[in-house]
Amino acid sequence: MTDNKTSDQGILWEVFIQSKPGIPHKHAGSLHAHDAEMALKNARDVYTRRKEGISLWVVPANAITASTEADADSFFDPADDKVYRHPTFYTVPEGVKYL
Amino acid sequence: MELAEREKEFQEKIDKGQKIEAKEWMPENYRKQLKRMISQHAHSEIVGMLPEGNWITRAPSLRRKAVLLAKVQDEAGHGLYLYSAAETLGIDRQTMIEQLITGKAKYSSIFNYPTLTWADIGAIGWLVDGAAIVNQTMLARGSYGPYSRAMVRICKEESFHNRQGYEIIYELANGTPAQKKMAQDSLNRWWGPSMQMLGPSDADSKNTAETMKWKIKVESNDTVRQRFIDRTVPQAIAAGLTIPDPDLKFNEETQHWEIGEIDWEEFYQVIKGYGPCNHKRLKARQDAEAEGAWVREAAAAHAEKKRNKNAHQAA
Numbered sequence: 001m002t003d004n005k006t007s008d009q010g011i012l013w014e015v016f017i018q019s020k021p022g023i024p025h026k027h028a029g030s031l032h033a034h035d036a037e038m039a040l041k042n043a044r045d046v047y048t049r050r051k052e053g054i055s056l057w058v059v060p061a062n063a064i065t066a067s068t069e070a071d072a073d074s075f076f077d078p079a080d081d082k083v084y085r086h087p088t089f090y091t092v093p094e095g096v097k098y099l
Numbered sequence: 100m101e102l103a104e105r106e107k108e109f110q111e112k113i114d115k116g117q118k119i120e121a122k123e124w125m126p127e128n129y130r131k132q133l134k135r136m137i138s139q140h141a142h143s144e145i146v147g148m149l150p151e152g153n154w155i156t157r158a159p160s161l162r163r164k165a166v167l168l169a170k171v172q173d174e175a176g177h178g179l180y181l182y183s184a185a186e187t188l189g190i191d192r193q194t195m196i197e198q199l200i201t202g203k204a205k206y207s208s209i210f211n212y213p214t215l216t217w218a219d220i221g222a223i224g225w226l227v228d229g230a231a232i233v234n235q236t237m238l239a240r241g242s243y244g245p246y247s248r249a250m251v252r253i254c255k256e257e258s259f260h261n262r263q264g265y266e267i268i269y270e271l272a273n274g275t276p277a278q279k280k281m282a283q284d285s286l287n288r289w290w291g292p293s294m295q296m297l298g299p300s301d302a303d304s305k306n307t308a309e310t311m312k313w314k315i316k317v318e319s320n321d322t323v324r325q326r327f328i329d330r331t332v333p334q335a336i337a338a339g340l341t342i343p344d345p346d347l348k349f350n351e352e353t354q355h356w357e358i359g360e361i362d363w364e365e366f367y368q369v370i371k372g373y374g375p376c377n378h379k380r381l382k383a384r385q386d387a388e389a390e391g392a393w394v395r396e397a398a399a400a401h402a403e404k405k406r407n408k409n410a411h412q413a414a
Contacts, residue, residue: 008193008392008395008399009192009193009395010395010402029180029183029249030183030186031179031183032192033398034395034398034399034401034402035398035401035406038402045172045176046176046180047176049169049172049173049176049256066122068122069120069122069123069124070124
């Protein structure tokens with residue numbers, strides 16, 4: 001994502017496609033457009049020429065706040081030492097089912 | 100962290116086969132090489148629409164016309180994915196377009212040849228897209244995430260391009276004597292440039308060592324070219340056409356087709372701007388930029404008007 005300056009090329013939008021009902025929208029790429037309506041139409045033409053999707057989201061790139069790679073270790077650290085969040089942490093007595 | 104240490108860490112990531120994403124640290128030259136490659140690739144997709152666009156209004160049937168339109172539309176899409184991929188490296192699209200229309204940026208040498216007959220549309224799909232697929236399948240395994248993802252997408256779409264081209268050539272080659280002659284003539288003109296388009300031989304490629312160290316490319320130009328030759332020669336034979344290379348022979352030992360000398364002099368002449376259509380291609384892009392200016396202005400004005408209206412209603 002570059003900065004979102006307004007130029008001759010419009011602003012940058014990130015495109016998310018839902019390929020089938022019931023599954024999440026997934027990032028597909030980005031494009032340039034001057035407004036949301038144009039972004040949606042461009043997204044249809046650029047990213048769904050072969051029925052890749054049934055629903056599209058377009059989001060101005062500068063509206064997305066992302067975590068940074070440099071801080072990733074400390075940022076995601078709290079998940080590291082909590083093995084008890086996983087079912088494999090627990091012992092199940094022999095013969096007991098459906099746990 | 101020291102620069103040398105960062106570079107070492109970066110190289111370790113690459114060696115482990117990890118993909119590099121836009122916001123991660125990367126050596127300045129990695130960024131530079133990628134900007135160069137991806138923008139050239141994007142320009143090639145855009146300029147590549149021109150030789151084919153030449154035949155849209157004269158396609159021999161409605162089916163062929165619909166197919167060609169869809170293919171040219173795909174090329175525009177490919178250009179856009181690639182400009183987006185390049186933008187993740189911190190260069191904006193306007194800058195890249197300016198580099199193209201001022202003649203500063205390069206694009207694939209092969210699009211500087213004219214499409215003289217309908218068979219050339221077949222030859223482009225078969226040979227040019229065929230070579231591009233082999234190259235792009237390799238690039239899809241490259242280390243830069245956004246470029247590699249764009250390649251995966253593009254390769255999926257290119258396989259129809261390749262088949263429709265071969266279908267055109269095959270049909271002509273098995274048609275009337277005049278049609279067969281047309282197909283052969285087209286192969287004669289496009290074979291050499293198709294060999295050249297995969298880039299200089301490894302020994303003469305100044306970028307290969309660096310781009311391979313960083314897995315921007317995972318195979319050399321000669322390796323990719325050989326794979327393309329091995330795939331394409333049997334296709335020519337199946338169509339009853341002759342590859343215009345008197346030195347072409349099958350090596351039983353290596354199981355590879357071997358070709359004669361590639362005309363690198365021609366390749367460098369075309370790159371320097373002396374191909375048959377360089378001037379025409381550049382002019383077409385300059386005109387498109389100038390003639391499309393009012394559309395961009397109107398779109399911006401419309402967006403501005405809507406913003407003001409919304410702000411007014413909210414107030």
